[in-house]
Amino acid sequence: MIIIDKHTCTGCGTCVEVCPEDVYVLKDGNAFALYATECWVCGSCMFDCPVQAIEIDLEPPHAVRFIRKAG
Amino acid sequence: MLTRMPDPPFSKYQIYLRDEAEGSLTENPTSTYDEEKEMVHMTSITTKEYQADVAIIGGGLSGLSAAIEASRQGAEVLVVEKGNTLRSGLAGSGIDHIQAHIPEFHDRIGYTTEDLVNDQYEFGGNIGGLRSNTLARYFAEHSGEDIRELERYGIQFRFENPCGQSIGHLKPCGYKIVPQFHYVPTSYNFAGRDIKRVLTKEVLKVGVRILNRVQVRSILVDEQGAAAGVVGMGTRSFEIVTVQAKTTILATQGGIARISKAGAGGTSFENFAAPSASTGAGKVLAAHVGARVLNMELTGLIDTYALMDYSFSVGLPSGSWWPAGRIVDENGEVVVPRNTDIPEETPQYKQRYRQLVEDYYSGRGRIAELLAQGRRLYFDLQEASEEELENIWWALGHEGKTNVLKHHLIKQGVDFKEARFPLRLGGKGALVPAGIWVKDDTTETDVLNLYATGDEIAGTGSGLPVAGGAIVFGKRSGEQAALRAREIPSPTATNTAQVVEGLMRQTEALLDDKNGSVTWKQAEESLQNLAEHTLGRPYTQVSIEDDLSLLSQATSSMRLQAGNPHELSRCFEVSDLYQILGFIYHAILARTSSLGPYIRADEADYVALPWGVATTISIKDGKPSTGTVSFHEASSSKYPTIHR
Numbered sequence: 149m150i151i152i153d154k155h156t157c158t159g160c161g162t163c164v165e166v167c168p169e170d171v172y173v174l175k176d177g178n179a180f181a182l183y184a185t186e187c188w189v190c191g192s193c194m195f196d197c198p199v200q201a202i203e204i205d206l207e208p209p210h211a212v213r214f215i216r217k218a219g
Numbered sequence: 220m221l222t223r224m225p226d227p228p229f230s231k232y233q234i235y236l237r238d239e240a241e242g243s244l245t246e247n248p249t250s251t252y253d254e255e256k257e258m259v260h261m262t263s264i265t266t267k268e269y270q271a272d273v274a275i276i277g278g279g280l281s282g283l284s285a286a287i288e289a290s291r292q293g294a295e296v297l298v299v300e301k302g303n304t305l306r307s308g309l310a311g312s313g314i315d316h317i318q319a320h321i322p323e324f325h326d327r328i329g330y331t332t333e334d335l336v337n338d339q340y341e342f343g344g345n346i347g348g349l350r351s352n353t354l355a356r357y358f359a360e361h362s363g364e365d366i367r368e369l370e371r372y373g374i375q376f377r378f379e380n381p382c383g384q385s386i387g388h389l390k391p392c393g394y395k396i397v398p399q400f401h402y403v404p405t406s407y408n409f410a411g412r413d414i415k416r417v418l419t420k421e422v423l424k425v426g427v428r429i430l431n432r433v434q435v436r437s438i439l440v441d442e443q444g445a446a447a448g449v450v451g452m453g454t455r456s457f458e459i460v461t462v463q464a465k466t467t468i469l470a471t472q473g474g475i476a477r478i479s480k481a482g483a484g485g486t487s488f489e490n491f492a493a494p495s496a497s498t499g500a501g502k503v504l505a506a507h508v509g510a511r512v513l514n515m516e517l518t519g520l521i522d523t524y525a526l527m528d529y530s531f532s533v534g535l536p537s538g539s540w541w542p543a544g545r546i547v548d549e550n551g552e553v554v555v556p557r558n559t560d561i562p563e564e565t566p567q568y569k570q571r572y573r574q575l576v577e578d579y580y581s582g583r584g585r586i587a588e589l590l591a592q593g594r595r596l597y598f599d600l601q602e603a604s605e606e607e608l609e610n611i612w613w614a615l616g617h618e619g620k621t622n623v624l625k626h627h628l629i630k631q632g633v634d635f636k637e638a639r640f641p642l643r644l645g646g647k648g649a650l651v652p653a654g655i656w657v658k659d660d661t662t663e664t665d666v667l668n669l670y671a672t673g674d675e676i677a678g679t680g681s682g683l684p685v686a687g688g689a690i691v692f693g694k695r696s697g698e699q700a701a702l703r704a705r706e707i708p709s710p711t712a713t714n715t716a717q718v719v720e721g722l723m724r725q726t727e728a729l730l731d732d733k734n735g736s737v738t739w740k741q742a743e744e745s746l747q748n749l750a751e752h753t754l755g756r757p758y759t760q761v762s763i764e765d766d767l768s769l770l771s772q773a774t775s776s777m778r779l780q781a782g783n784p785h786e787l788s789r790c791f792e793v794s795d796l797y798q799i800l801g802f803i804y805h806a807i808l809a810r811t812s813s814l815g816p817y818i819r820a821d822e823a824d825y826v827a828l829p830w831g832v833a834t835t836i837s838i839k840d841g842k843p844s845t846g847t848v849s850f851h852e853a854s855s856s857k858y859p860t861i862h863r
């Protein structure tokens with residue numbers, strides 16, 4: 149799951165540049181995940197974005213199924 | 220130990236769900252991809268030409284290593300990369316360990332170069348692959364030095380028990396090592412999250428040119444059939460790129476993970492899940508110019524069980540989890556015990572590793588079996604020491620997708636030590652011991668002036684030593700391709716016009732909406748269904764013949780359609796996957812006997828062939844042509860090793 153904080157994004161284009169799957173385009177001055185379904189969840193855009201506007205997270209149902217506290 | 224981060228205020232975020240079918244989390248789910256998609260109606264296809272001494276296909280770990288070395292040897296180098304070398308390939312978002320034989324370290328723990336050669340050879344066989352003594356020896360003899368070059372580029376290796384002081388720093392005295400799949404512990408921990416960025420910087424520093432966002436579609440040849448450059452298509456523009464080169468290196472990564480659904484990227488954190496690189500492009504490119512591809516018939520779709528990134532390494536002598544984890548059932552009974560510390564000093568140290576690895580392989584089967592029976596199993600770290608937890612936590616931050624997992628754990632506020640991670644049966648993942656035949660450690664293929672490297676070489680691809688192999692054989696191929704280029708006055712391709720014309724026609728057909736209606740996604744899914752149907756269970760000669768004719772029908776009747784350069788590049792990838800499945804079927808039909816651990820169930824008294832004989836496939840006169848090659852004792856290098 150790709151989460152983009154529109155207010156933080158400066159439209160610098162780094163994510164567009166690095167994404168190996170060509171997921172992003174710039175649209176109206178923001179990053180836009182045009183091909184989101186092709187993301188391979190590598191996390192690159194998340195750690196290369198200079199202003200931390202992107203979050204890549206596990207999506208349901210995986211996210212909830214994976215983690216369970218003991219007891 | 221872990222702090223909970225505040226939940227993100229969702230309303231202010233734009234959320235894109237990877238799988239629209241899974242529902243949405245937001246008030247403004249962006250499910251309007253189709254409307255947003257700007258369908259670029261074909262304008263015109265442009266062309267651009269380049270020249271170089273050495274053309275490298277793929278700027279992954281091996282391609283970039285090759286580029287640096289070729290440039291050092293004085294060659295003018297051009298790397299053609301489908302994505303962007305900053306983050307492309309399997310190591311795009313990081314790796315946390317790398318294999319090498321570092322003599323002073325291994326001497327200390329009692330292993331010789333010979334041990335490492337034998338180990339690589341043995342594992343090349345177990346996992347599949349070339350099992351070439353020549354390559355194994357080359358790796359054992361050069362990896363120590365080659366890998367430490369990464370340190371000079373500023374990549375931080377991890378050290379255990381820092382000792383002594385140097386100027387202002389703690390001076391490290393021993394590399395932090397993790398045993399991985401092998402009898403000899405050879406994997407060094409290092410901070411590799413940004414390894415592709417670091418290598419890209421080094422590549423540019425030595426003056427190599429990089430063409431990003433170009434997918435190579437053909438290798439050019441001269442009158443004698445020798446490789447002489449490449450032709451590719453832009454993935455963001457309709458631009459056909461031609462590179463005339465004296466020598467050519469295939470560094471495209473050997474995987475074909477996208478042949479199965481489980482392997483086709485995504486959130487399941489299995490190592491099988493791979494980026495778009497894993498479509499077998501290199502094998503298709505090589506076969507079409509007559510280079511032989513080995514072992515395609517050994518491709519199997521095997522059951523995987525998954526805990527995020529660690530499909531078959533959970534709690535076992537592998538991966539960053541080792542040796543801290545264990546597997547328990549719903550009642551807390553231990554199913555697979557944790558592999559506790561093995562003090563280096565004990566005489567059983569070496570034997571202990573062997574035992575661990577063997578337990579690991581049998582445990583792997585057992586876990587999948589139990590899960591298939593419906594048992595609930597969990598991975599946990601409850602017996603892990605603080606130091607082990609710290610180590611794993613560190614490693615999670617470097618090995619690519621585990622970074623995303625780490626982020627998720629932090630967000631969830633999960634107590635790493637207390638958590639139980641449910642295991643589940645993954646899908647069928649493609650295990651691919653296949654690769655491009657190289658005649659010896661020069662990495663030259665049987666097409667003159669064409670080299671193959673990294674995971675793409677049979678015997679390292681899927682057979683390990685993965686990143687280590689990519690660096691070592693990357694360097695080697697760069698050196699050899701550059702030396703050969705010195706002997707060639709200028710590039711000699713004679714089929715450029717024909718290849719460019721062919722690509723143009725293919726492109727026009729794919730863009731013509733009167734021609735077809737099948738999207739690349741639909742085509743990929745059909746292919747995955749067929750592959751799973753065939754390879755996910757025992758097959759017979761007859762069933763494969765049937766499947767082959769199904770595949771041929773599907774291929775000839777399929778009318779793929781693309782609307783823009785991005786979709787066009789996906790269509791090309793899918794068409795490679797169709798060819799790859801065909802290679803697999805042809806190779807299965809060609810192999811009539813068992814090989815090593817690969818036993819044909821229909822042979823009553825099977826006599827396994829020695830490992831040194833492999834089935835090969837290449838394209839002759841437009842048709843797949845199979846044969847065998849014997850490579851047990853590959854000849855020695857034709858070219859001398861330049862000062863290393």
Ligand SMILES: Cc1cc2nc3c(=O)[nH]c(=O)nc-3n(C[C@H](O)[C@H](O)[C@H](O)COP(=O)(O)OP(=O)(O)OC[C@H]3O[C@@H](n4cnc5c(N)ncnc54)[C@H](O)[C@@H]3O)c2cc1C
Binds near residue numbers: 308471500620673
């Ligand atoms: C999540 C993950 C974690 C891993 N962790 C480790 C680890 O910790 N240690 C380890 O030793 N190994 C690890 N590996 C394996 C390691 O990353 C690979 O073995 C290594 O990257 C292989 O190098 P390569 O150069 O052969 O392929 P890659 O690095 O994958 O590079 C291939 C390149 O070719 C490009 N390409 C493909 N087709 C074309 C085309 N037609 N035209 C142009 N370019 C093309 C691709 O975009 C890609 O950039 C990991 C793999 C994964 C997926």
Ligand code: SF4
Binds near residue numbers: 159163164199
């Ligand atoms: S890298 Fe970050 S700031 Fe730059 S365009 Fe992408 S999301 Fe916006």
Ligand code: SF4
Binds near residue numbers: 150167170188190
């Ligand atoms: S996680 Fe990787 S593949 Fe997904 S959008 Fe970000 S950079 Fe692209």
